[in-house]
Amino acid sequence: MAEPILKWAGGKRQILHEIVALMPKDFRNRTFHEPFFGGGAVTFWMEPKRGTINDINPKLINFYVVVRDHVDELIEDAKRHKNEKEYFYKARAEFNEIVRNGFEIPNIRLASLLLYLNKTAFNGLYRENRKGEFNVPFGRYKNPKIVDEERLRKASEVLKKLDIYNEDFTYILRVAKPGDLVYFDPPYHPVSETASFTSYSKEDFSKEDQERLRDVCLELHEKGVYFILSNSYVKPIRELYEGIEGFRISKIYAKRPINSKADRRGEVPEMLVTNVPTELQLGRERAKLLVNSDKSKALMTSKSLIEYLTVAERSI
Ligand SMILES: C[S@@+](CC[C@H](N)C(=O)[O-])C[C@H]1O[C@@H](n2cnc3c(N)ncnc32)[C@H](O)[C@@H]1O
Numbered sequence: 618m619a620e621p622i623l624k625w626a627g628g629k630r631q632i633l634h635e636i637v638a639l640m641p642k643d644f645r646n647r648t649f650h651e652p653f654f655g656g657g658a659v660t661f662w663m664e665p666k667r668g669t670i671n672d673i674n675p676k677l678i679n680f681y682v683v684v685r686d687h688v689d690e691l692i693e694d695a696k697r698h699k700n701e702k703e704y705f706y707k708a709r710a711e712f713n714e715i716v717r718n719g720f721e722i723p724n725i726r727l728a729s730l731l732l733y734l735n736k737t738a739f740n741g742l743y744r745e746n747r748k749g750e751f752n753v754p755f756g757r758y759k760n761p762k763i764v765d766e767e768r769l770r771k772a773s774e775v776l777k778k779l780d781i782y783n784e785d786f787t788y789i790l791r792v793a794k795p796g797d798l799v800y801f802d803p804p805y806h807p808v809s810e811t812a813s814f815t816s817y818s819k820e821d822f823s824k825e826d827q828e829r830l831r832d833v834c835l836e837l838h839e840k841g842v843y844f845i846l847s848n849s850y851v852k853p854i855r856e857l858y859e860g861i862e863g864f865r866i867s868k869i870y871a872k873r874p875i876n877s878k879a880d881r882r883g884e885v886p887e888m889l890v891t892n893v894p895t896e897l898q899l900g901r902e903r904a905k906l907l908v909n910s911d912k913s914k915a916l917m918t919s920k921s922l923i924e925y926l927t928v929a930e931r932s933i
Contacts, residue, residue: 624741625656683728685776795841
């Protein structure tokens with residue numbers, strides 16, 4: 618089990634067991650795809666033997682390509698960063714300048730700056746203004762771990778097995794084969810009733826995008842590809858998936874720690890949709906056991922860990 622290396626809005630670690638519960642029991646043998654990668658909590662947990670990841674954000678994808686192919690150079694560069702206010706604003710300006718001038722993937726310096734800004738910016742947020750500039754202020758953390766070498770190297774090993782794309786999510790229709798498993802985690806539909814559902818920047822996900830995504834799910838279903846999708850549990854989204862033969866909808870609750878509006882922190886209902894038949898699913902109890910056994914790995918000696926995992930795997 619590897620762990621995410623960036624804090625990303627919409628991170629899925631705390632509902633991981635709910636997602637894993639819907640996976641087919643033999644998920645480890647399947648090719649896995651994550652078309653809205655973000656922080657990639659599901660892929661890093663799963664460590665697929667093969668598959669693809671994708672995100673429309675080129676700075677994010679540059680970061681993962683660099684972690685996969687140039688992890689030593691990245692670590693070396695990132696170790697030189699300083700958690701100081703003046704340095705932060707210089708680094709932020711440098712990041713925005715590289716983006717403004719256009720860059721080719723891989724760009725090691727850009728990846729190093731993204732890692733630094735992600736660990737030292739206010740709230741660990743990644744937010745851009747309309748011009749696509751990173752504009753989050755200095756976070757004033759006492760001692761943030763900017764370079765976690767072990768995590769970065771572990772993530773690099775996971776990514777080495779995967780193809781990385783920087784496209785719209787519809788790339789999945791080209792690459793997914795019957796029997797593959799896909800996890801979709803699109804930008805969520807706003808929960809508040811007053812929030813508008815129209816696109817106001819290019820990274821935004823509009824009503825039409827949500828419809829395109831539903832159509833992609835239908836196409837994958839016909840092709841024999843399994844998918845699991847998460848979104849907010851709200852009527853306009855639920856309606857897109859209700860009443861479709863072979864689709865199952867469930868409601869779960871999740872805490873949303875990264876949210877710029879403090880009053881919206883707390884538990885919110887989320888929706889999971891899947892076409893994995895119930896009888897093939899791993900189930901909640903087994904998923905909890907698997908996900909929790911991973912969490913306790915770090916606390917165990919290697920002997921007790923092997924015994925624990927043998928028990929957990931045997932019960933599947
Ligand atoms: C909710 S986040 C994913 C969170 C992730 N699962 C995690 O655990 O951290 C959604 C991601 O979708 C990306 N995105 C937005 N529109 C997209 C599109 N049309 N195609 C592919 N990715 C898109 C965003 O850049 C963002 O990183």
